[in-house]
Amino acid sequence: MLDRYMTGRLFDLWFAEDIGSCDLTAQSMIDADAKAKFRMNAREPQTVAGLEVGAAVFRHYDPTIEVTLTAEDGDKAVKGTSLMVVSGPARSLLTAERTALNIVQHMSGIATETARFVAAIAGTKAKLIDTRKTTPGLRMLEKHAVLCGGGANHRLGLDGGVMIKDNHIAVAGSIKAAVARARAAIPSLIKIEVECDRLDQVQECIDAGADVIMLDNMSLDDMRAAVKLVNGRIPLEASGGVRYETVRGIAETGVDYISTSRITQAAPAVDIGLDEA
Known part of the structure; x- marks a missing residue:
């Protein structure tokens, strides 16, 4: 809109x-x-x-x-x-x-x-979503264009959800502590997503009660292992280094979402x- x-x-x-x-x-x-x-x-x-x-x-x-x-x-x-x-x-x-x-x-x-x-991921369960890597001042127009192409929007801005990344975890001390602090402070309907680059962190996210887990720059084998570990309990987003040549293989691991900046930054x-x- x-x-x-x-x-x-x-x-x-x-x-x-x-x-x-x-x-x-x-x-x-x-x-x-x-x-x-x-x-x-x-x-x-x-x-x-x-x-x-x-x-x-x-x-x-x-x-x-x-x-x-x-x-x-x-x-x-x-x-x-x-x-x-x-x-x-x-x-x-x-x-x-x-x-x-x-x-x-x-x-x-x-x-x-x-x-x-x-089109490259058609027939899989994965949905393509955008990122906040947009041209300053043109975000809403670029995200509208993503919708026109059949993709979906991630957060529109920093106020659209909690995204806990590695530096947030480092400051908070652990994934559990970061999620707990965010959960105590945000409105009840806001989702908390946590970025992971290792499989042991995926288990920590499950234990901490994260709403969404981002698999950041993981190998296809690790993505498949994460899908098996989560077993449909929490939506999984694959991100990092996604290219047209690799997006099909990522989708076939069973993740729910694939986010990439290439559809906005490199189009x-x-x-x-x-x-x-």
Whole structure:
């Protein structure tokens, strides 16, 4: 769910960065009353994301711009697919064009990469989830793109759950102590996840009453052993070093979730253009 207030604040920043004091090209060579109509097209196969955001970018810059979406977020688009049609003042359309294209290309790139990973683990019980390794300021948009690609969201921020990692354990003294202290302080419906990189820590998490266990950079053999040890009592998340080439093998160990930053940090933008309609 994308909040208009939050995205509007982003649009102002994006336009301030790209336009500066004015669009010299549009202002100097295009008549103020000139009209135009353009079509946003997919120039390569992709999973689409960010169309509502792109449309809102145009409308935010100039409310008189008319936008018609011809595709929806989550659609599988082939090369040449029309994604949206925009019409209105030519100056406004050309000034807002790059900002709108940039965000749709970026979000669709994340959705496309997510869909590729999701397809790789199809038929297993594992669900692909994202991480907090997102572009500062764009987290909610990037996580929306993950959903469009068929993935799921992990925490949206630090206030979304307790994640106890090795340094937290070191300060607290043990997994048991860390979980107990967190449990005593947080709201009753908040979950506690503990990161483990050894099998003996998995047993400690079970004994401590963790809600979720993260298997961090474990070998496939250790993941299978952890799945057997837990025996369905606690959800298991595999994380660390997950790549497209390895994700299927990880899923086949029997873990419940696989988290990776590659779907957000390493996803290339897809090719989308704005052409005369």
